[in-house]
Amino acid sequence: MEKQWHEMTADEKQEVQFQKLLTPKDHEGNDLKFQSSEAEVTYKANINRIKDAIQMKKTPDRVPVSILPSMFPFLHAGMTPQEAMYDYDKCIGAFKEFILEFKPDMHIGAAVPGPGKFYEILDYKLYSWPGHGVSPKHSYQCNEGEYMKAEEYDLLLMDPSFYFQNFYLPRVFGALQGFTMLAPHTGTLEMYGLAFNYVPYALPPVQDTFKALFEAGAEALKWAMAMGVSNGELTALGFPNPAGGFTKAPFDTIGDTLRGTRGIMIDMYRQPDKLLKALDAFVPIMIGMGIGAMQQTGNPLIFMPLHKGADGFLSDEQFKKFYWPTLQAVIVGLIEGGCIPFPALEGHWDSRLNVIQDVPKGKTAWMVDQSDMARAKATLGKNACLVGNVPSSMLRLATPDRVKDYCKKLIDTAGKGGGYIMSNGAFFDEANPENIKAMVDFTKEYGVYQ
Amino acid sequence: MAEELVQFLADLKEPEALAFVEKSLAEGTDPASLLDQAKKGMTLVGQRFADGEYFIPSLIFSGEILKGIIQRLEPHLKKSGEAEEKLGKIVVGTVAGDIHDIGKNLVVFMLDVNGFEVTDLGIDVPVDKFVDAIKETGSTVVGLSGFLTLAYDSMKETIDAIEKTGLRDKVKIMIGGGQIDDDVKVFTGADAYGRDAMDAVKLAKGWIGG
Known part of the structure; x- marks a missing residue:
């Protein structure tokens, strides 16, 4: 009898995930029809190449190549980021053109711009986006702040979902003020007294909040369907998207959007024990977020943008105490749940490589921005597939020949023996298309393993 | 004590x-x-x-x-009239279109504790504001910060504007931020780029002395 999912080892789960990627389904659950037999061959070769690079059991046929842009595909199509965020058809149209023009072995979908109208309906405060705080021709950017107050750790720890609903969400969404009036769901126990908990739903601010949510949900669905169409089309053409969603390191979760950089760093001194407890509390939450995304999309690669662990942000001691233990626990939990964690080392991480190399072999892929690739290969690269390192500045400003030289060095060092995917190192908006082409084409030619 | x-x-x-x-x-x-x-x-x-x-x-x-x-x-504290002696004046800001400020704030902090008088123009600073601040303060060093690739253009435009108003040879310009390197320095026409706040202090001391 076949093993149930929960009875499988991490190895077996990963194998199932790749088999699922190799046999894609359409939206009705039937085998997806490829546009041509050639597209099917390309698609499967791409998946196997990525699989071999990540698993590190055998050397792939050649170095896989990916492009991980933010607004580039849309700017390249002559659109503004604003148009990409508000016109979903134009967005996926431009993304398709981008993939067909450059032909990477994998992509992570057209979801980067996100649905502008959705953010508008909810009156999202955490980010400024084109037409809402930044110019239509620029990308969205985070408005850092103390959305969680220093004295709220106990409240957060008591019941994170209640804290998010009644405190955090109303602070980051102007349209969700009604949430501040709701009773905790955990108070729904017995018949007696029950109705009191539901009185707030009769009040206009709560009703307005739910109206906004229904409208936002409809908008989100419209956008998600466009993304689904896009992924289906690109798969049929031979271009896989193994990305299943995202999650974060607990330290970044608290430090980026709850307490903010300043807030979390002050907490490290004033209330380290509470911070450590909160970091622990976020481990299962962040694992659940990744596994949930994988279940929703069916794709195993879970992106994890890593921020405040970079060189210089924390001392070695602080990194080992506050950042790494809970990140490591999330990575391990995701792997055990059948995900492939895809952390991005944004900025420089040279001083952390010795610590973070302690991950299960062949189960993760790490996007490397500006860390030294030879050192990364000799440490983290022993256990994990490395992705990236072509600098944004080079893609924008250098000549194609210099890009090729750089890619050659990457293939010779990071690519040695497999376990490497060629890519840009940081998400980028502007670039010289010739340089992107040079990165992809050169890798396909020079990156073949003998 | x-x-x-x-x-x-x-x-x-x-x-x-x-x-x-x-x-x-x-x-x-x-x-x-x-x-x-x-x-x-x-x-x-x-x-x-x-x-x-x-x-x-x-x-x-x-x-x-x-x-x-x-x-x-x-x-x-009584309001005292005597101002502290500073090493020199520096204008710092995150360039137009970019609202990131963590790195910029660290640079301001380090320049300040190292004895420079820093005018912090904040984030998303329009080109003209840099030019005006240089004129008003008589600063001899300018620090441009930016995290996004769009900052390359804003930095270049800011430096071009400083050039146009005839102030370029009166100031030294340093740039810094997430995706800034030598290529970006050449593209924008800056005098130098720094990887971190210590680099900013070193560059400023090299130019101003102290």
């Missing part, structure tokens, strides 16, 4: 530093001398950061302790 506050602040001992200030004020210590000690403490923090002993959390927390000290001293 004269230097106790210097050490408390340098060692990031917040409760001790604040209690010391309160006790000293009650005993009639000159608040100006306490402020002076606090500044010395901040300079030590800056030094430890430059030496790799302290990292960003220490800088941020030291700023927080200083805020608490100044809050306690302020009601007792």
